[in-house]
Amino acid sequence: MPHRLRAWFEKFAPLPDPAWAALAPHxxxxxxxxxxxxxxxxxxxxxxxxxxxxxxxxxxLLSDGTERTTYFYFAGDALADYRACVLGQPAALTIEALTPAELLTFPYAVLRALYDEHPAWERVGRRIAEYVLAGLETRLVETLTLSPEARYRLLVATPAKHKLLEQVPQHLLAAYLGITSVSLSRIRARLAGGGS
Incomplete structure (x- = not known):
């Protein structure tokens, strides 16, 4: 299975065998x-x-005990508390399995050290950072400029995001959209009825 991890990294930039060999034991x-x-x-x-x-x-976890879901991960995704890793701070969020999950893991500290030891890792890291930043910008723009119904329509219209609709409980999907489960039910009913 480590070959799947290497293939994921190589979507961003090639990794010569010595660079991969430096991470593989971890x-x-x-x-x-x-x-x-x-x-x-x-x-x-x-x-x-x-x-x-x-x-x-x-x-x-908000101060009133409310959980605010901000991201979902599925097979083929990398996951981390990216902010805490980059800033060297303790984690501020929880990463929880919604279903039984199988992962490959390694310490961020090892990857950080590899940035200095192997130029290929530094390039991969930069490309991943660009990818993460673009994704965050997209999510921010959608959240700030689109109504909850428009954000839901976007999810429905995006094949890559259909996993959200199939695998995620409605209350978590509603939280991700920044609305209540009741509001999400109303949006779904309106769209199912042909409403605009």
Whole structure:
């Protein structure tokens, strides 16, 4: 299975064998049961995960105890508390399995060290950072400029996001859209009835 992780990295830039060989011994398989966490607030030694099977989410726990889901991960996605890794801070979010999940993990600290040791890793890291930034910008623009119904329509119209509709409970999908489950039900009913 590590070959799937290498292939994912190589979507961003080629990795010569010596560069891959420097990471490979640090890659470990990890199985998460449903609702088990990979990362919790306060964690210090943060892992990077690559999801082979299953679905996960990351969420923030607000001061009133509300969970605010901000991202979902599916097979083929890399997952981490990216902000905490980059800034060297303790984790501020929770990464939780929504289904039984199989991952490959390695310490972010190892990857960070490889940036200095192998130019190929530095290039891969830069390309990943660009990809993450573009994704965050897209999500921010959608959240700030589109209505909840328009954001839901976008999810329905985007084949790559159909996994959200198929695998994620309605209350979590509603939280991701920034609305209540009741509001999401109304939007779905209106769209099913042909409403605009």
């Amino acid at each position: 890659v470990r398989p990890r199985i998460l049961a449903r609702h088990e966490t990979l990362v919790q607030p306060g964690d210090q030694a943060l892992p990077i995960g690559f999801l082979l099977r299953g679905a996960c989410r990351h969420y923030y």
